[in-house]
Amino acid sequence: MTAQRTPPSASHGVRPRPGDPTITPALVAEHGLTMDEYGRLERMLERTPTFTELGIISALWSEHCSYKHSRPVLKTLPTQAPWVLQGPGENAGVISIGDGLAIAFKIESHNHPSAVEPYQGAATGVGGILRDVFTMGARPIAMLNSLRFGSLETPRVRYLVAGVVKGIGDYGNCVGIPTVAGDVMFDPAYEGNPLVNAMCVGLLREEELIRAKAEGVGNSIIAVGARTGRDGIHGASFASEDLSEENEAKRPRVQVGDPFTEKLLLEASLELIRSGHIVAIQDMGAAGLTSSSAEMAERGDVGVTIDTTKVPVRETGMTPYEILLSESQERMLVVATRGHEAEVQAILAKWDLVAEVIGEVIAEPVYRVTEGDRIVAEFPGTRLVTDCPQYHPEARESEEAIARRTRDVAAIAPKGEEADPAWTLERLLQSPTIASKHWIHRQYDSTVRTGTVSGPGAGDAAVIRIRGTTKAIAVKTDCNGRYVYLDPRVGGRIAVAEAARNVACTGATPRAITNCLNFGNPKKPEVFFQFREAVYGMGDACRALETPVTGGNVSLYNENPQGAVYPTPTIGMVGVLDDAAHATRMTFTTPGDAIVLLGENTDELGGSEYLSWVHGVVAGAPPHCDLDRERALIGTILEAIRAGQVRSAHDCSEGGLAVAIAESCMGDRARPTGARLDLTAWGALPLRALLFGEAQGRIVVSTAHAEAVLAIAQRHGVPARVIGQVTAADQGLTIAAAQGRCTSTIDRLATAYHEAIPRAMARAAAETVTETAGGTR
Amino acid sequence: MTRFTVSVKIVPRHGLLDPQGKAVTDALHTLGFASVRDVHVGRLLVIELEAADTAAAQAKVREMCERLLANPVTEDFVIAEIAKA
Amino acid sequence: MTRFTVSVKIVPRHGLLDPQGKAVTDALHTLGFASVRDVHVGRLLVIELEAADTAAAQAKVREMCERLLANPVTEDFVIAEIAKA
Amino acid sequence: MKVGVVTFPGSNCDEDALLAIREHVHLEAVPLWHKDHDLQGVDVVILPGGFSYGDYLRAGAIARFAPIMQEIAAHAKRGGPVIGICNGFQIACEAGLLPGGLLRNDHLQFRSMPVTLRVESTATVFTREASAGALLTMPIAHGDGRYSADAATLDRLEGEGQVVFRYVDATGHPTSAANPNGSLRNIAGVSNASGTVVGLMPHPERALDPLLGSTDGLVLFRSLLALTKA
Numbered sequence A: 001m002t003a004q005r006t007p008p009s010a011s012h013g014v015r016p017r018p019g020d021p022t023i024t025p026a027l028v029a030e031h032g033l034t035m036d037e038y039g040r041l042e043r044m045l046e047r048t049p050t051f052t053e054l055g056i057i058s059a060l061w062s063e064h065c066s067y068k069h070s071r072p073v074l075k076t077l078p079t080q081a082p083w084v085l086q087g088p089g090e091n092a093g094v095i096s097i098g099d100g101l102a103i104a105f106k107i108e109s110h111n112h113p114s115a116v117e118p119y120q121g122a123a124t125g126v127g128g129i130l131r132d133v134f135t136m137g138a139r140p141i142a143m144l145n146s147l148r149f150g151s152l153e154t155p156r157v158r159y160l161v162a163g164v165v166k167g168i169g170d171y172g173n174c175v176g177i178p179t180v181a182g183d184v185m186f187d188p189a190y191e192g193n194p195l196v197n198a199m200c201v202g203l204l205r206e207e208e209l210i211r212a213k214a215e216g217v218g219n220s221i222i223a224v225g226a227r228t229g230r231d232g233i234h235g236a237s238f239a240s241e242d243l244s245e246e247n248e249a250k251r252p253r254v255q256v257g258d259p260f261t262e263k264l265l266l267e268a269s270l271e272l273i274r275s276g277h278i279v280a281i282q283d284m285g286a287a288g289l290t291s292s293s294a295e296m297a298e299r300g301d302v303g304v305t306i307d308t309t310k311v312p313v314r315e316t317g318m319t320p321y322e323i324l325l326s327e328s329q330e331r332m333l334v335v336a337t338r339g340h341e342a343e344v345q346a347i348l349a350k351w352d353l354v355a356e357v358i359g360e361v362i363a364e365p366v367y368r369v370t371e372g373d374r375i376v377a378e379f380p381g382t383r384l385v386t387d388c389p390q391y392h393p394e395a396r397e398s399e400e401a402i403a404r405r406t407r408d409v410a411a412i413a414p415k416g417e418e419a420d421p422a423w424t425l426e427r428l429l430q431s432p433t434i435a436s437k438h439w440i441h442r443q444y445d446s447t448v449r450t451g452t453v454s455g456p457g458a459g460d461a462a463v464i465r466i467r468g469t470t471k472a473i474a475v476k477t478d479c480n481g482r483y484v485y486l487d488p489r490v491g492g493r494i495a496v497a498e499a500a501r502n503v504a505c506t507g508a509t510p511r512a513i514t515n516c517l518n519f520g521n522p523k524k525p526e527v528f529f530q531f532r533e534a535v536y537g538m539g540d541a542c543r544a545l546e547t548p549v550t551g552g553n554v555s556l557y558n559e560n561p562q563g564a565v566y567p568t569p570t571i572g573m574v575g576v577l578d579d580a581a582h583a584t585r586m587t588f589t590t591p592g593d594a595i596v597l598l599g600e601n602t603d604e605l606g607g608s609e610y611l612s613w614v615h616g617v618v619a620g621a622p623p624h625c626d627l628d629r630e631r632a633l634i635g636t637i638l639e640a641i642r643a644g645q646v647r648s649a650h651d652c653s654e655g656g657l658a659v660a661i662a663e664s665c666m667g668d669r670a671r672p673t674g675a676r677l678d679l680t681a682w683g684a685l686p687l688r689a690l691l692f693g694e695a696q697g698r699i700v701v702s703t704a705h706a707e708a709v710l711a712i713a714q715r716h717g718v719p720a721r722v723i724g725q726v727t728a729a730d731q732g733l734t735i736a737a738a739q740g741r742c743t744s745t746i747d748r749l750a751t752a753y754h755e756a757i758p759r760a761m762a763r764a765a766a767e768t769v770t771e772t773a774g775g776t777r
Numbered sequence B, C: 001m002t003r004f005t006v007s008v009k010i011v012p013r014h015g016l017l018d019p020q021g022k023a024v025t026d027a028l029h030t031l032g033f034a035s036v037r038d039v040h041v042g043r044l045l046v047i048e049l050e051a052a053d054t055a056a057a058q059a060k061v062r063e064m065c066e067r068l069l070a071n072p073v074t075e076d077f078v079i080a081e082i083a084k085a
Numbered sequence D: 001m002k003v004g005v006v007t008f009p010g011s012n013c014d015e016d017a018l019l020a021i022r023e024h025v026h027l028e029a030v031p032l033w034h035k036d037h038d039l040q041g042v043d044v045v046i047l048p049g050g051f052s053y054g055d056y057l058r059a060g061a062i063a064r065f066a067p068i069m070q071e072i073a074a075h076a077k078r079g080g081p082v083i084g085i086c087n088g089f090q091i092a093c094e095a096g097l098l099p100g101g102l103l104r105n106d107h108l109q110f111r112s113m114p115v116t117l118r119v120e121s122t123a124t125v126f127t128r129e130a131s132a133g134a135l136l137t138m139p140i141a142h143g144d145g146r147y148s149a150d151a152a153t154l155d156r157l158e159g160e161g162q163v164v165f166r167y168v169d170a171t172g173h174p175t176s177a178a179n180p181n182g183s184l185r186n187i188a189g190v191s192n193a194s195g196t197v198v199g200l201m202p203h204p205e206r207a208l209d210p211l212l213g214s215t216d217g218l219v220l221f222r223s224l225l226a227l228t229k230a
Ligand SMILES: Nc1ncnc2c1ncn2[C@@H]1O[C@H](COP(=O)(O)OP(=O)(O)O)[C@@H](O)[C@H]1O
Pocket: A144, A145, A146, A147, A179, A180, A181, A182, A183, A184, A434, A437, A440, A441, A455, A456, A457, A458, A459, A460, A461, A462, A478, A502, A651, A653, A654
């Protein structure tokens, strides 16, 4: 404690609440504030804070709200383009897609809550990101999810997978938003600390865009939606700590989601925004009422006053501290034009929801909380959130990462079985990271809203048509954390490049990204190094591909007792197709079509799924990522698709060329084809690098007009070659290479690919009953 | 070994949001059952098992609840009834 | 008026498949609880209400079950317990 | 002719149903609000999919008490056409407009996928333009779709031609592998005795546009056009 402190009652009329704990160093530490930070708080107030004030600041200065470790690095990301209507800083980013229409989108993590309670943790993650999008005035039209788990061989992981998937499905299905795409990877690095990132995409008319900016002195602040209970108090600070055993005891009470209320809130909010009675609206997300009110005040540069006795509560005897920090779900904060409160309440009542005036926008530049007549918290100024400490942590690459990256992986001897490359291919297709995610997404309603042109598993990205136009958007999440771990800068680039390539393979021009930066403890130099370099890498790619960053989320302290998870900057990419009829899928359709490879095969095995899954080795330099070439490749595929010359397009990612070809043959199990490939042109490459290496910048295309595709590629300066032909399924898959041959039946490949995850999860069904008492779904 | 029938009640943990209970309460009010104060919706499990005696049956079922049947984070359980079958 | 807590068990109508019961049985076996013969899973409703006396509370809850809480086509209900709160 | 689509709290396919009627069969379609007692003079009622009242307690259990349901029951009693899709089917069963009930899928999971249906009866208002035995592909998306009734009821339904759709495989056989939820006798849709009320779990309104992969749902809505001519 600093020396010259004035008792709170001496100034400002702020008095400690009877019954509240007194501030001690231990209490400060429990709130996750350092003594330096506490000193800053005292200087800001010019007195000792009250317990309520300590709680408020502990939430606002948590990483989750303040970005105190990450902001300077994030500032380096490109955020502008002519089509960007709203960049970072709002509930969600917004881009124009022409015709007066815009897309709002954002991704967010719910990693820690999902580790503790997978079903509710994932469900409430979906709820939160939905609110971020519809509070921009956008109607949600699609959901995505990006998941990382430990090895599917362990029962706990299977339990997590079952619960997370059911939680995501139940919530989105009930609200009626199709879940259309995502990505899932399994690696022991995520054991104990799964990543659950949810993305929402919404559609709005440009003029309906609304921002979460409190304005207009005298306007009313209204709490809307569900009542406030004692759920998840201090979730924001909790999300900013390691998930270690000591913290287990601090576990906040889990938040329970109510998608039914969310659906009502969605309809009511959109009606409210269109009514013209409100000037701002924001989700009460992490740190609930505290962060939503402080952020809205800061954006509008106005003061606010809130009376906690006016907040509709679910439980009796709640203190201001609890009401301010509760993370009860399905709540919103609205600023209504003075005199229009009754209209706001009427709209909410139509949807059977409550709306109570709890405060006011004031001219005086303060953030004030009262409990009836008693002032329980008061901060000077309007910059509570950004007036936080900023850190520039030390960054140093870990010796282990360097050692792994520089290991000569070519020296790893093939296993005996690999003499038959078909063995290796089938084995890779069974890797849960590569295998079909059908077991997951068949639990997601992907067709509600009748807009899904290409749903989960059908193409490299999902395609959603935009009604009333010929347009469609394509969306996808991606990130290979293993690459980022081995080389953060390259890995960051690849995450963006792969997401862009996936979107382009459907025929959409990549337009912008949102991102969710899942990293470990930033106070560790090796983690901060990963963070900084990965963000730089993302920035490189976003600039090169003209896909600016419109928002995102930082999730730090993703650690388990073994250390940090792989650095995982998940990218959520949005692209636009001018003509939905061009939407292209990944599977071969027509025997006789030529198979063209766009891009070049290389001798790069580093960081591959092959090394990890077949040899248990995570090492080597991840593949090169030449952004100019990626850009040219995207130009090529888009031109070829728009010219009507492409029957299918699928990028090469985990598992390399052989896996991409196999997926194109039997990804659609109901309509399989075969293929005959000749790769003898790459006689100099080791067979396993040719088949399973993960060289970037490659797309497998099937076409009836190979010459036309080759000509387009040549114009863009992209290497391209006919490598084979689509055949009937009963012809199987044959790949001839200079150093060997790979032949298999489509049935064997399909069994390996489609049944790996269902088989593993059948074990989960016999281990866990992920039913919750409340759930009837 | 004797055959026992053990009933277990599993209910949402007190203080957690119980949206289902709330929906049922509201529906009952709409139907005119104004005297209803609150409703909680949980699960009832009836387990038939072999055990040496009542105490053993109870101990087994308690273990099942802790390991599998109830979610320790969101639910409370009560072993409500043990009867010889 | 007195406050009562009434528990209602709602179970799948006899003869209909109880997939939850089967799933729980299988899971218990996998976890090594070999002595489990069978499990039935039903819904448990705990209703808090005001009533003049036990008989009135019971009658009210019976009416609720018939009108809303149980589906006569697929479910059976039993009023299991009535306690003064 | 005018078609009404009910919005219950938690309905989420109401908009899809309205668009289906307006854009694909070019009839007038109006939303009906659950709290109203006004059918706005509609000739046909659609109970759309979704999660009315969050599916809490039982799918459809609470929705059947909505004020509008009294009017819909009266409309059905007068012989007015009603179709319940997915959650609408569940509501219609709960309300006693259709026999049987829909229970949790036997595998306990939500299922979203295309299914193949065989038309079992063309003696309903919604299938008269279809041919008996025709195979239709459309999506399902539900967690509680296991059609159940006692054996006597099932026999009666079969005997009276009230089984309207069955889940079948690509060759038209009602195998257990083709049954996505454990429905008894692979029943995907049923009707009342007069064929004026139909319920089905699959979503015909999601199978109207070639861009979305199937137009097989059209026949249900086109069948309504015969009403206009009659
Ligand atoms: N969690 C998920 N939810 C929905 N769809 C998913 C999920 N995971 C993967 N998918 C879908 O499966 C397909 C393959 O995904 P992925 O293996 O990530 O492709 P790629 O390797 O081209 O990035 C895509 O259509 C993707 O949208």
